[in-house]
Amino acid sequence: MKQLKVHVDELFKEISDSEQKTAIMEEVLENLEEKVWDLMEQGKAEEDAINKAIVEFGDILDLKNELGVKRPVKKNMTKLNLGFSLWGSVITIALFVFMNFYYTPDVIWFVYPTFAVLWWPLAMYFIWKRAN
């Protein structure tokens, strides 16, 4: 019967402790034990009975939902990403502009990398729009 206790503990390990959880665990364990006794009375070996009870218990997902286990909520990071991309591209472009006018003032080339860099905030802008 110790196996059952171990299994129930395992099933419930992700659920945060509360009075409700303890109560349900006790109830589940008690009922599983009764099932095992019942199966043994029908002629099953203890180990078979325990295995059968465990298998038939099923997926604990429903129970988790009822107990209010919070599903990980994906935070909406798109706005932050957009902000980061804007700042990042401004700084990068500023660097190109500086290099351009400081080292080669006769040739205007900073426009080319600027176009390339602008894809970044552009992509982030549309990701942000899609998320809203």
Added chain:
Amino acid sequence: MIRSDIIRGHLDAIILRLILEKDRYGYEISKEISLRTDDRYQIKEATLYAVFQRLEKKELIESYFGSVSRGGKRKYYRITTLGKAYLKESIEEWKVTKNIIDLFMEGLD
């Protein structure tokens, strides 16, 4: 194998019905369901406890500790007045639904 998802939608009513007949505890209910359906439908215990939680939260059933079995104290459930009303409502709803579905499911072979 039958489509258990259709049954799932009516588990609340099924379990309320069983508790209405008399106060019952978890394993007894799962056993009773298997017995009455000739093992054609077996409720998973995990689902059963989820239903208990839901029904108790909605105050359709209430629990109390009963006799001590070999393992420990059995937790029994009894139906509340609200639960009885809810069950009645569910039954009416089911009749209507069944009627509608039958319109399209019957008469062909």
